[in-house]
Amino acid sequence: MKLVFLVFVSIAVATKLPPNFKKCNRTEPDLEKCVLEAARDGLKQLTRTYKKIRLPNLEPLDVVELSARVETRLIHFSETLRNCKFWGLSRSVLEKFDEIFRFNLDEKVIKSQFIVPEVRTKCSYQIDGTIMSVPIRGKGNSSIIFKHFNVTLYVPYDEITKRNKTYGHVTSCEIDGKPESIHFQLDNLFNGDEEAGKRVNQLLNDNWSELYDDIKDDYLKMGKQMLIQLLNGFFSKLSLEEAFVFGKNIYLRLIIMIPQASNFQKCNRKQADLKQCVIKAAQDAIYQLTHPYNEVNIPNLNPFELKGATVGGGGAVAVEQRFTDCKLQGFNKMKLDKFEFDFDKKVLDVVGTFPEIVKKCTYEVDGQVLLLPVTGKGPSEIILTKVDVTSKLYFEEIKKRNKTFIKIVRSDIDMNPGHVSYKFDNLFNGDKVLGDNINQVLNDNWKEVFEDVKSGYIEIIKTIVTSLLNNFFSKVSIEEAFD
Structure with a gap:
């Protein structure tokens, strides 16, 4: 979810941005290569807070509270997660520039795709309901590990003019994705009944794919709220003119340079693999x-x-x-x-x-x-x-x-x-x-x-x-x- 920030950072020259981020000039011949390298470099550096542009630390990313009420075919429960820490977001895999980022000025939309090899979360949880007709109830510590999470983002934005500068503002976004596996560990289920808790955790892990499909919409809704908050924090501090070389000209350069279906990978018929x-x-x-x-x-x-x-x-x-x-x-x-x-x-x-x-x-x-x-x-x-x-x-x-x-x-x-x-x-x-x-x-x-x-x-x-x-x-x- 942080990829959007990284590309902004990677092609910026404004003095408001931290000097340790690599910067690119739109006139250089290998702009595409420079942007990808800058994005990779910037991603690794988001292990601390950049308060001036409201970029949080990603290792870990702290979230005060998340809540969901899920009513689906398999799941009926309400859940609250507090004092959450997320690890692994800064290790997102960026393989090729035109696969991971598209910025369209005319449509006012940002599209991106990336893979997170592993996301680990630790929260205090409270849950009450049923999963696959099995009661689940408890309060305590939780750990959830997502492996190889393939994520796609579609983020429309508005432009707001303040003091002769243009700022972005996001009101909605679309997130989709599914991991290759999920491992759940909820401690203190059923007031510490170890045997019952073990059985329910096993049920969660044995049926993780079906459960994810049922809870995906509610959990991604929480992800959307986090992303909108982070994006608007970033956009409120950095104007579009300050974020891009020579103002909006860089947008036009990117639109021309990247085909409309550019997030589809291409292969060379002569390559060995x-x-x-x-x-x-x-x-x-x-x-x-x-x-x-x-x-x-x-x-x-x-x-x-x-x-x-x-x-x-x-x-x-x-x-x-x-x-x-x-x-x-x-x-x-x-x-x-x-x-x-x-x-x-x-x-x-x-x-x-x-x-x-x-x-x-x-x-x-x-x-x-x-x-x-x-x-x-x-x-x-x-x-x-x-x-x-x-x-x-x-x-x-x-x-x-x-x-x-x-x-x-x-x-x-x-x-x-x-x-x-x-x-x-x-x-x-x-x-x-x-x-x-x-x-x-x-x-x-x-x-x-x-x-x-x-x-x-x-x-x-x-x-x-x-x-x-x-x-x-x-x-x-x-x-x-x-x-």
Whole structure:
């Protein structure tokens, strides 16, 4: 969350800034390299307070109090954290300038992405409620460790003029991210009942991913409040003219220098570790797709909106399922195992797993499932978990204006979920008993049901993937996608 400050600091020349921060001049030929080095250098130095520009010490970052009340599918509790210390923020990994920072003057927005290898927090906590139907209650010391936290920020700001100077002011921001693992330790649960406390801590750690998904919005909301407070403290002391070389000219230089989709990593087709670079770039890009990138024809994937789809069955499922106004969630959380371009054979090989795909649509069905009649129209929710996907996407190369563009012309895709759950509301015109019975039959026999409709779902995935890639590569040439 501190990356924004670092880039401000790294390209500043104002006397108000501490002299030990490296500074860059916009006219130097290697400005991009200088800014990245300055950001890295500045990040390491934020282990003390800079009161003149209201930058706090990050090692540790002290937070007086945080509170949350969480009411979700798995969690019902209220929690207060006091006297918190956060370690690890100053060790955020900044790999490449155009991956970690975008400053757009016209849109008045700051976008950034970075990875924190480890965040450790220690707080006094108080909690009361249930987690996964298990009571949790206690008051004492807590320790939470987040590993490899990949964070994206989207921060719009306003400009305020005071005494002939321009200051930034932030009123809202968007934060997204998920760690690779979380470890919880809450001491003194249930008034010191050691055995009960041990069981609840084990429950938290065994189910950390599901719990994080449920508490993420509330915890990120607390993060937003912290970030807005820190940013406005910084902006209130340092005008934009003082923060940037030659006033706003540096903004224009940055906007010209950084492409609109510049936070997507690029690879060189001649580099020895091309495969590793491509899969890392693809993985990072997928995680970022929580808002649209109109300039490269990529929509928001969380959720991905689908106007309509039809899924037919054969055998056990003798019914045509018509879906409209669909929202699909989970595409941006795909974990890639393979993402390889073969430019000689003109094929893109993709293998990976979706932890969970949630499809919410308005449905209409009329037919039979496992010889039982089924009819209805209304809201539906289908959840596929641990979906393994393998695909080969065959493409052709098209030359336009001395550039080479890719077009997907054929795809072979297979998908196998670890589990599928179905919920169709308003079956049989709202007959609850019949509707509950059919939903139970679907869920008890999910494997047989899915096998019969699998080809229809694969066709939907093919359509989505082909459309996304062709939209992207219609705007971005091979020469632009690869160095």
